[in-house]
Amino acid sequence: xxxxxDELASxxxxxxxxxxxxxxxxxxxxxTTALIVGFGVLGEYAKLVGAEVAIVVMFAINExxxxxxxxxxxxxxxxxxxxxxxxxxxxxxxxxxxxxRGLRQLDVTVPLFGFDLWQLIPIPIAIGAxxxxxxxxxxxxxxxxxxx
Numbered sequence: 001x002x003x004x005x006d007e008l009a010s011x012x013x014x015x016x017x018x019x020x021x022x023x024x025x026x027x028x029x030x031x032t033t034a035l036i037v038g039f040g041v042l043g044e045y046a047k048l049v050g051a052e053v054a055i056v057v058m059f060a061i062n063e064x065x066x067x068x069x070x071x072x073x074x075x076x077x078x079x080x081x082x083x084x085x086x087x088x089x090x091x092x093x094x095x096x097x098x099x100x101r102g103l104r105q106l107d108v109t110v111p112l113f114g115f116d117l118w119q120l121i122p123i124p125i126a127i128g129a130x131x132x133x134x135x136x137x138x139x140x141x142x143x144x145x146x147x148x
Contacts, residue, residue, distance in 0.1 A: 007145040008136060016066040017135050020058050025127050028054035032123055043119050047100050047126070051093050059085045067143035081142055088137040092130035099126040 007013075032050030035041040041049075059082055063071070071081055103122035110117035139145045 004140070004146055008139055013066060013139070013145075014135065017062065017138070018131070020061045020066055021127075021131055021134075023061060024054035024058035025124065027057045028127060029120075029123055033120060036119055037115070043104055043122070044097055044101050047097060047123060048093070050123075051089075051096060055086060055089050055093075062138070062143075067139075067145075070143040070145060085138060085142045088141050089134055091137060092134040095130045095133060096126035099129055 028047075028050040030050075031053045032043075032046045035046035035049060036043055062085075063078065063081065071077060100122045103125065104119070106118075108118045110121065
């Protein structure tokens with residue numbers, strides 16, 4: 001058990017993961033915002049699409065950088081990790097969805113240039129809330145740091 005704690009407590013790996021998460025957040029928020037503002041998609045549905053775009057981008061970077069020393073090489077093992085990553089992050093996505101949905105239920109309006117900014121404010125809150133859940137789950141289940 002101590003090995004699991006040591007692996008998860010790696011400040012270098014966690015720093016990389018958070019950096020990749022910041023990149024993912026940019027993709028997530030950009031996609032979600034474009035769908036809401038540009039196409040009139042309901043916020044929680046736009047969030048689902050934005051999150052999946054971010055998951056794909058973050059997997060690719062984490063695979064090559066954060067967890068590059070872990071996992072068998074080749075297309076099939078990489079595809080299996082990608083599918084596990086999507087499954088693992090579905091928990092984080094569920095947390096994000098519920099937060100966005102819950103916050104949108106509040107009777108809050110933040111008008112800015114004719115747009116209700118409150119439609120966007122829950123998005124970074126939701127992303128931050130799922131960060132630690134995703135780090136632990138990705139480390140243990142997708143890249144299986146315990147096998148290193």
